[in-house]
Amino acid sequence: MNSQNRCVFxxxxxxxxxxxxxxxxxxxxxxxxNRGHILIVPYRHFASFFDANREEVLAIHDLIxxxxxxxxxxxSPAAYNIxxxxxxxxxxxxxxxxxxxxxxxxGDIRNPRGGVRGVIPSRRIYPF
Numbered sequence: 001m002n003s004q005n006r007c008v009f010x011x012x013x014x015x016x017x018x019x020x021x022x023x024x025x026x027x028x029x030x031x032x033x034n035r036g037h038i039l040i041v042p043y044r045h046f047a048s049f050f051d052a053n054r055e056e057v058l059a060i061h062d063l064i065x066x067x068x069x070x071x072x073x074x075x076s077p078a079a080y081n082i083x084x085x086x087x088x089x090x091x092x093x094x095x096x097x098x099x100x101x102x103x104x105x106x107g108d109i110r111n112p113r114g115g116v117r118g119v120i121p122s123r124r125i126y127p128f
């Protein structure tokens with residue numbers, strides 16, 4: 001990458017890392033969906049979750065669990081959504097793989113039914 005296209009997740013010196021392990025780190029989302037919204041980011045630069053190797057997937061899994069414990073202690077959410085955007089058509093805007101851990105709170109939306117199905121709003125609520 002040239003200096004005009006620096007990856008915001010590769011240059012960690014300006015990030016406030018809240019948790020980390022040997023292959024990935026966690027930061028608060030700069031534009032949070034909810035209070036406590038965390039991003040889990042591998043140190044190695046790659047765009048797609050499907051490009052993560054087995055060791056990275058396990059490290060990401062471990063850090064998601066560590067982040068949940070942290071969020072339970074600091075924010076006491078009622079539930080969570082975990083999501084990853086893979087590709088521009090899916091909404092990915094930073095082409096360095098990252099996973100969203102979004103705390104959910106009672107009443108944060110009127111009807112949470114359908115959860116992650118809300119990526120296509122007209123299909124979030126299903127008939128059964």
